Amino acid sequence: MRSWLNSIPQQQTILSSWTESWDKAALLKKISQVSEALLKRKNPKAPVGVLADNSLEWIAIDLATQDIGVTLIPLPSFFTPNQWLHAIKSSGMQAIFCPQEDVARNLGFIFQNDYAGELKLYESMSVLSSIVDQPNLLEVQKITYTSGTTSEPKGVCLSTDQQWSVAQSLEQALHSLQIKKHLNVLPLSVLLENIAGVYTALACGAENTCVPLSEVGLHGSSQFDADACMAAIEKYQAESIILLPQMLQAIVTRSTKQDPRLKSLKFVAVGGGKTPVALIKTAKSMGIPVYEGYGLSECASVVALNTPHNERIGSVGKVLGNRIVRISKDGEIEVKNMDLPHYLENTAGLTSNLTSTPSSAECEWLPTGDLGHLDDDGFLYLDGRKKNVLITSFGRNISPEWPESLLLGSGLFRQAMVIGDGQAQLGALLVTAKEGLSDEVIQAGVTSANQELPDYAQIKHWLLADEPFSPNNGLATANGRLKRDLIKKKFNDQIELLYANT
Template sequence: MDNLLDAYAPGVPVLTDGVTALDADQVRARVAQVCAALAARRWPDAPVAILADNGPGWLVADLATQQLGVTLVPLPLFFTPAQWHHVLMESGCTALLCALPEQAAALGFGAQSLLTGPLGLYEAATRAGGAALGATQKITFTSGTTSSPKGVCLDADQQWQLAAALQHGLAGLQLHRHLCLLPFSVLLENIAGPYTALLSGATVICPPLAETGLSGASQFDPQRCLAAIARYQAQSIIVLPQMLQALVAVTADHDPRLASLRFVAVGGARMPPRLLQAARARGIPVFEGYGLSECCSVVALNLPGSERVGSVGRPLPHRPVRIAADGEIEVGGRAGHYLGQAPAAAVGTWLATGDLGHLDADGFLHIDGRKKDVLITGFGRNVSPEWPESALLGSGAFAAVVVVGDAMPYLAALVVPVSAALTPEQLAAAVALANRDLPDYAQVRRWRVVPPWGPATGLSTANGRPRRAAIARHYATDIAALYDNLEHIA
């Protein structure tokens, strides 16, 4: 870490939340404090979880765990308490970094803090089991296509290798101020944002998420975001497609609040080409990329001087990409492995992504679709439709349900009530009941009643499973109506 911070000139802030700014010496001192607290734990070698808003304290904890060789397990703020418990049990965490003692206690960690500062360090009374972690520095749990998220194990070298590739690709822009808009529990921000900025000697600006306009998994205030960009004179940011759409909708061409931006990366979900064109027309220097958690996030990225609209860019130097015979994208290089599974060999392995795509003659990667039915919302959350569908069916009000929402800001559903006598109010109550057990990114916001479908209609299989592609075609107008309140990009 010392060599990392040597890139900073005296007095240049390394981390700031808009209130407190830390230079290189102050970051070193705070990392040393966290290291001392982690080393003094009852089980100093066990994984430690972190549940916290964005801020310098989060990144200090991240650097401290790397310095000690301790595994860090980020807990996304948008997970439900049940999902937090699942992550903690699966990873075998014996300590938690968080700001609130009562929050730590609710998750089973003692009220005595081992650390002073914005985040306390709390320990569990007993040590549960857990898979052997080896060199794992971070376990990132995806948003979960079901209620039980999967953990991807990554070592420090994998993360910094990606950051170095991005730093090299962006060096010509001379970026000095990166504003963090996404939660640090999301790899796309954690690595592509602060890590890349640290390698560049740039200031990492990391105010609380509420100041930058993001709350939960899918609530975004573009006016707050624009105010933060202007206040901090941000030169680079990372956004999700739905965030970009909201920014485009509330800005005029060459809005002065965006004047400081030199590079805006967008990823996490499919990017409508018209949206990118509209953003460019506003003067937003946006570049689309593609990645996976198993690859530490970014795999390919359009860059200034090396871009092709409609593609997700060329693969980064350390991530060779090939297309399988069936059109599936496969990624080379050393990938992360799922918690509980053995690491893949470093050489000669290819990760099957589940995405379909092609490489053009100039090496730009194009995404054509997904092999499976997993939806990726406009905010980058992965959701298997069967999850909210089962919750809706479990309400007892619906005989059949198909959830939609790929690349959209929220999920919606086509529903077949169990009885035509059910009123709209009763259906609304049933949806509300189902949503109570779902995190916000998996909740159904709107729905539309449609006639029953069966094998004779061609819309379901013989055993009653919906034929999703056929239903999407048949009900295209109804599905479009579920999103007719959105801002449309001209």
């Protein structure tokens, strides 16, 4: 983990915030303080959680757990209390870093450790028991919980080597850009920012700037102030950031061509969901250096990425140097893993997600659940989610992400979910980007998207959702992925009426 430190000059700023800057010595001092506090616990090797806003201390806690071999569980602030409790129970978490005593106590952590930091360290009552119910975490440094499509998040277990391997591959891919400043815009509890942001910045010898999420415009899990984000980019002269597609859309909407607030940027990575080609082209035409990538938690985030020297708009880029990808017979993207990922099934321990695979040779390949293809030059394309495929009454198989991407590319819609499984024609649930759009304007946007689709994939019917799909109402994951089954259940009556009237 510390190999990146060797090439960094002693006085160079490694981490910075709105109030302080840390060089190598300051970072190592903080790592030592955190490590000492963790090792003084009743059960010093038990897993520890962190539930807090972005901060330099958050990063130091992460690096300290790597140093002393303790498993860290980042808890996203946008999880519900029941989801937090599920993560705590399933991981065997015995302590938590948290700024709010009442939150820690409500989660079962009532004894405050003497650690002196901005975040407080609380231990649970169970550490006083002679028997601690804790899973065998082996070489697991981090358990990242994915919000997924069910109420109980799934824990993906990763080693230190798995995480830093991705960061080193990203450093190699981006080396020619000579990025000197990265700004954390996503929560550190999101693995993408954790690895592709912090670790990659450290591996590049860049300065990683970490400020409260409100300063970069992120409030909760679904409210984003693009103007605040652009002000932060200008203030800290960020050269690289990571965005979700809906955040990029907001910035494009609120910015101007060659916007002076964005002139410091060299590289804007966008991932976490399929990004409409039209949005990427619009962003580039405005001078925003945006590049789409692809990854998943089971592969420690990034698998493929477009870069200035290797780019094909519409693809998610070329596969990173530490990965090999193939396409299965049924079109599913599979990733070769030297170190197989594991899911944390329950407090009894770990379970490989590949245990049911029939042969050891096949066990090397991780099925991603994503449909895609590789072109002759090695660029990877996403065609949709395998489980989302719609089959019309005429027997046509359609990935809904295809027409959805075109609808979102119009700029009129914030969200779109295509429906029509078992129906003769497709429909769509729409969330408009602006309030008050007339039916005529909405229909014009749908018609424009249909012009790029064959007849069987065109949207023939649509209805407006009465609220956005978000983690707050349980209709989307933290990275914006739609929880399709729950959305269909919520809008079932309207959908039935939509098709009954056609």
